[in-house]
Amino acid sequence: MDEISLFEERSKEFYKDYLPHVSIDCVVFGFHSNTLKVLLIRMKGQEHWGLPGGYVGKDEHIDDAAIRILKSRTGAEKVFLEQFKAFGNTGRSEKDLSYLPESIWFRQRFISVGYYALVDYEQIIPVVDDISTACEWKSVHELPAMMMDHRQIYEAALENMRFQLNYKPIGYNLLPEEFTMPDLQKLYETILGKPLSRSNFQRKMLAYDIFIKHDKERKGGAHRSPILYSFDQVKYQAALKTGLKEAW
Amino acid sequence: MDEISLFEERSKEFYKDYLPHVSIDCVVFGFHSNTLKVLLIRMKGQEHWGLPGGYVGKDEHIDDAAIRILKSRTGAEKVFLEQFKAFGNTGRSEKDLSYLPESIWFRQRFISVGYYALVDYEQIIPVVDDISTACEWKSVHELPAMMMDHRQIYEAALENMRFQLNYKPIGYNLLPEEFTMPDLQKLYETILGKPLSRSNFQRKMLAYDIFIKHDKERKGGAHRSPILYSFDQVKYQAALKTGLKEAW
DNA sequence: GCCCATTGTCTCATTATGATACAATGATAA
DNA sequence: TTATCATTGTATCATAATGAGACAATGGGC
Incomplete structure (x- = not known):
């Protein structure tokens, strides 16, 4: 047909x-x-x-x-x-x-x-x-x-x-349960359409205090293994309510 | 009928x-x-x-x-x-x-x-x-x-x-051609739904360098007269393109 | 001419940011 | 086993932005 x-x-x-x-x-x-x-x-x-x-x-x-x-x-x-x-x-x-x-x-x-x-x-x-x-x-x-x-x-x-990006659980919904800071950074860079400073990105994200740090890394690759994180739902949702940066 | x-x-x-x-x-x-x-x-x-x-x-x-x-x-x-x-x-x-x-x-x-x-x-x-x-x-x-x-x-x-608010000419379209910083602040406060610090608001807005400062004030009221401003269209539009704060 | 509410501007402590450096780690290959 | 290298975690430092507050300037009312 x-x-x-x-x-x-x-x-x-x-x-x-x-x-x-x-x-x-x-x-x-x-x-x-x-x-x-x-x-x-x-x-x-x-x-x-x-x-x-x-x-x-x-x-x-x-x-x-x-x-x-x-x-x-x-x-x-x-x-x-x-x-x-x-x-x-x-x-x-x-x-x-x-x-x-x-x-x-x-x-x-x-x-x-x-x-x-x-x-x-x-x-x-x-x-x-x-x-x-x-x-x-x-x-x-x-x-x-x-x-x-x-x-x-x-x-x-x-x-x-x-x-x-700062108001909705976009990272949470696109990433798997466990992820690394480099993963999250790549996601942010793609959505924002521009490169971000590696060390400063990590500092800023971790300062939000919305993650659970796991006692394990993701092995693979001839280099230091990145630490695995998950979102701390309670803190994450609370932070999203007011927005992750709050300029005003 | x-x-x-x-x-x-x-x-x-x-x-x-x-x-x-x-x-x-x-x-x-x-x-x-x-x-x-x-x-x-x-x-x-x-x-x-x-x-x-x-x-x-x-x-x-x-x-x-x-x-x-x-x-x-x-x-x-x-x-x-x-x-x-x-x-x-x-x-x-x-x-x-x-x-x-x-x-x-x-x-x-x-x-x-x-x-x-x-x-x-x-x-x-x-x-x-x-x-x-x-x-x-x-x-x-x-x-x-x-x-x-x-x-x-x-x-x-x-x-x-x-x-x-930081990406569209909202102030320009809602305010009359000439306005004062207190006017603009009231507008921002209403839209954002919260009070803003007077002196810091003014410092921040003026730092954007998007206004034309007029050589006159608006009289009326038993107090110092606020200065009148207009938007500098060229600078205003350029600033809006990247956003008025740019946190990332 | 004094008083008062409001505005313009300044200061200072604190925090956030950009840029950079450097040590830690894990796979690979010598 | 050890050296190498890419990548990651974290620290540092100068600079910029922010929050909180002080204070002088102004204009109308008394």
Whole structure:
């Protein structure tokens, strides 16, 4: 079955179950081998990659829709999810979807609500659903061309995450349970988009007093082993409430 | 004509012109006599106040719709407008609008896109349109009860503005052309929700070197007259690009 | 002309930051 | 076993930023 027939088939359900004109796109971030990753899919019939997305049930809260969509893509139940902006250009999908017949659900004009999700890379299994041909992690340093305005949505998500770095448990949700200061620094450098001083970074982070220091190191490599830390949830959450720097 | 007949009448146009299920709500901030204000309306048939809002033309960019809505309410053409979040609870309007017949446009489920606007209080003339009975400035310190989830939208707008205080021209857009350091401090204190040290605030702001100091003061009051300043647009915009504090 | 509230500016102790140095560690290879 | 080297943990020092407080300057009211 070619994708157009498939889409026609699926359109019937979509029109029945979902709210028209409203969609959801998720920017799913993971962190693996010192690199920030984004989960991308390839929709059937599309050359370019896109963000995993979906639609909102006629009687479903948009946040619940995002949770559902994310679970269907990653299997993950409890993920950090933050809605950050809506995207409603006219002609958002024109370039990539105008080859489809107008009756197909996807040809509508959609106002897309953008969410970003933070997941533990190791805990997730990307799922390819029936309207896509691929679902893979891509490094943010080597992002492929993306369909529609998804690149812009990704950029907005990253910027939003940057703003929230001192107020939301971003480190906790992207890193594994145990991690090292160099790990955390790489994550911060990627999100902030600039290099940070190694010694000063460590001094500052440790001064927050939000970590539990473990009595073990991570071996591997011909050099001194870094100490493993975890977040001290109580202190961490308390510190996030007022923000990790507090300039004013 | 009672409001139900009116709404039935207007519903026809709405269904014809606007995208269903998508609405826009604007949190319009102004600053007057050292107080932050929000523009609120009272919809016909409603006890509680609400945010000025509207709908998106079937072929209109959501940002353009927000600009149009704002202009119709304030007459202002060029206002600072920032979209910050979408609101899509099910039953958002149930409490306040379920008394209306189901056929009426307003009874739909709407996903509302939230914008906040910063305007010069002096330049604006609040407009009461045909579906509302009032349109007035209210002090954020004495906000009346609000309909639907509008209180929550307002809170989110304020929080967003707080986060953006160092990155967007918030002072410039809320204050008149000429202002004093005590004015600016009051504005910051209201947005941040806490008192700031007078002398240290002034030292810090002036150190940014983003102001033009005028050779005059504002007289009035049995005390020393504060110096008038304006923003130096070139330096101001440049400073905002990297942020006014830069902790990392 | 005195009083008082408010503003502009300064000082000083404390803290945070940037830059740099250096010892500690663990794998590798001689 | 020991030397080597990359990386990490930690210390140091100069500089900058911040918090707290003092005090003089100003303008209107009495």
